[in-house]
Amino acid sequence: MVAHILRLKLQLVANGLRRSAWQLVGLVVGAVYGLSVLAMLVIGMIALSVGDEDLRRSVPVLVGAVMVLAWWVVPLISFGVDSTLDPARFATFTVSRRSLLTGLALAGVIGVPGAMTAIASFSIGTVWWRDAPALLAGLVAAVVGLALAVVGSRATTTAALPIVGRRRVREAMAALAVLPLLLLGPLVGRFTSGVSVDADDLGPFSHLVAWTPFGAPWAIPGDVAAGDWGLAGGHALVALGSLAVVAVVWERALAYGLVHPAHSEASGKRRGLGWFDRLPPTPVGAVTARCLTYWARDPRYALAAAIVPVAPVVLWVLDRDGGALILAGPVAAFLLGWGISADVAYDGSAFWTHVIAPIRGTADRWGRVLAAGAIGLPTVVLFSVGFPLLTHRAAAVVPVLGASLGLLLTALGIASVVSAYVVYPVQQPGESPFQTRQGASTAALTSQLGGWFALLLASAPEVILAVVAVHTGSVALGLATLLVGVALGITFLLLGVRYGGRALERNGPVLLQRILAFT
Template identity: 60%
Template sequence: MVAHLVRLKLTLLRNGLRRSPWQVVGLVVGAIYGLGALVLVVGSMGVLSVQEPDIRGLVVVLVGSVLVLGWWVVPLVAFGIDSTVDPARFVTFGIPRRSLLTGLALTGLIGIPGVVSAGSALALAGVWWRTPVALVVGIVCSVIGLATCVIGARATTSAASTLVASRRFREVAAALAVLPFIVVGPILGRLSDSSAITARTLEQIAEVLSWTPLGAAWAVPGDVADGQWATAAARFGIAVATLLVVVVVWDRAFAHALVNPAHEKVSTRGHGLGWFDRLPATPLGAVTARCLTYWARDPRYALAVAIVPVLAIVFYVVSPDGGLVLLIGPIAGYLMGWGISADVAYDGTAFWTHVAAPLHGTTDRLGRVIAAGTIAVPAVVVLTIGSALLAGQPEVIPALLGLSFGVLLTALGGSSVLSALVVYPVQLPGENPFQTKQGASMATVLSQFAGWLAVMALSLPEIVLAVLAVRGGSATLGWVTLVVGILLGSVLLAIGVRIGGRALDRTGPDLLRKIVAFA
């Protein structure tokens, strides 16, 4: 049965590649990337193998711990990964659970992540080739560590199967999981520039990890090489106990999942009509209410909001004394204003209701702008004032507010025009909001770039005034920037809504046809 499951996984992968040439392209790209990563790890471990034992042990523990953590965490948010042999598919088969668990564990190594991880684990063991006993122990511990990676991944996903089955959990988890990856680069750069990360700091981190389930297995060969047999035995015990725990957790969670397969829960509690209860029963009120509901509940919209505070953190880490910090407000205004440029595409086939209803294009455009502005205006005010205070320049608040509002209003007007002219494939509701959809043409990319350039060009008056006010320290010029930004932005927004509305009246059926073709 174990061999049959392995053959089944290979067959499913082969058949999947025959279904679409894009999957072949994806596999080739992934294989190249994985091979490059593996060559990098093996080469680095080869260089490391001639270093002192303490350095070898330090690096091996850190790399091994990251490997284990990645296997345990990534499957929880990268839903859809390795779904070819989903345990839920075996609910109706009378397969002995032990055979099923063994087979599914081995299938976890089939694929690019499994091959790269296995090669990396052996490379971590090969670091100790100069000490034969440590090399043998390292190979054994690498097998234990690799098994902990794969089975731990199965255990976490099986134990969280009820939550992962919930679309809301998947959406929130995906949004939260990507945030550390956005800020980690600037933070590490800042720390390295300030010499905050020293060899002693890395040694302390590795020492802590070596006594945890993440790094215990990888630390044992180093202890053997140093002749610390008691410490090696203690850490080996932690590694074996960790493997046994994840096996038991997976076994129990898997047994429960087989009897109680996860499914989407449907709430029966009444919540009223939400924003539709609060806004007037008019075409404008209906469009605004629907869009506000999307901004509050759809992760594709929520990302436009979530990315703003993340950028604020990044800018503050990179330049805490000014400079980039002062750009937080204007950039937030652009991102949140331009966020509705894909509104029609995000509507999907439900856009037919706008086409079929006696709804004027201008009303549609204005309703979307009001919904976006309800969230964007307070956010821009808070971020702009906060950035000025963080930079220690409260006197530039009027100038920054004028620039931020000017960019926000101009972006809302520009996106109102663009979304009435261009649609492109976007993530469907419930899909990972970070994945990239195939089918977007070069015309789409160019239209987005052209829209960005147009917004920047139309915002030049307030940009110039704001730069002069901030650099010259002129309070009067700052207030002039505020007035110009609001007035000019409002005029451009009104023009954009009007032009976009007329365009939508003309292009609505054609946009719907394209959206249906994407679906």
């Protein structure tokens, strides 16, 4: 049975690669990103193996602890990505729990994340390669650490299933997951690009982490190298004891989950009509109210909005001097403006109400633009004004504001056209925002790339003026950027809504047919 589960896992991985050429491209891009992080980690461990001895005892503990902790936490916030984590799928099979536990544990290592974690574990375990006993202890500790990561991941996910299975909990956790996931790459890159680390600063913290289940296995090789066998035994006891505990927790949680599968919760009662009570009873007002409701309650929109405040943090991590922070306004403008390019796809089967309703296409376009603009306009203004002032670059406020407003309005206009022509598979309501839908077509990727290229060309005048104005400090060029950005942005917005509305009236039934084929 264990071998059968492993074969099923391998078959699932192989089937995923055969679904779509673009899914394969996405997997390759993700693998390249992961491999870059892995390469930096391995190179760091190699450099550490010939470096300061105190750092050799501290850094592996902290890096290994972060890796194990990520395995325990990420599956909770990315619920639904790996269907093998759901005990309900095995409820009707007469499989012994021991075989099921062993099979699922080994299956966790199969795939890109498992393989990368295994490589990272053994690279951490071989830091003390010049000391034979420490090297042997490191290899054993790497196996224990990898087992702690995988088994702990299964234990936390299975035990938390009754809570995480609730839709609202999954939505909140997915939104909170954006920050660490987006910051992981920049933080690792910055750490490996010359940031000096003092062993005196890391030492006390690593000693504390070494007595946790996350850091205990990685501290054993350093203890052996130092000849402190008592400390090594204590850390080994913590690591093995933790592994035994999470295995028992997983076994008990799996036994309960097989007998009591999680069920979808009923939606609670709500009073009033929300935004439909506050906006005018017109076609544009109705579409705007529905879209604002989605922005507030749909996790797919909430996740896109949650990325916006993370953008300045990423820019600050990449450039600690703060110069890149003035780009926060244009980045927010692009993210919030282009977000409505997937509006029709996110409607799903509910898009039939737009097709059958006696409303003009321009009313549909204006409703979506006003909803996104109600969120995007104040955010873009706040970022464009606040961050230049925060970084003591007051002269950049006007040109950055002009470029950001032009980019936001232009993006809303072009996205209004793109979404009237192309829809593609997206996550359905209640699914994990990290889950990938099957059937992504060449047209979907082409439409996004084509739309971005059109947006780049349309917004080039104000962007170029803004760059020159910021570089030279010219007040006149700054004012020109603001005028050009607003004028061109309004022009492209009006044209996009008008042309996109006409296209939607023609293509509405075809778009609905495609959407229904995806579900």
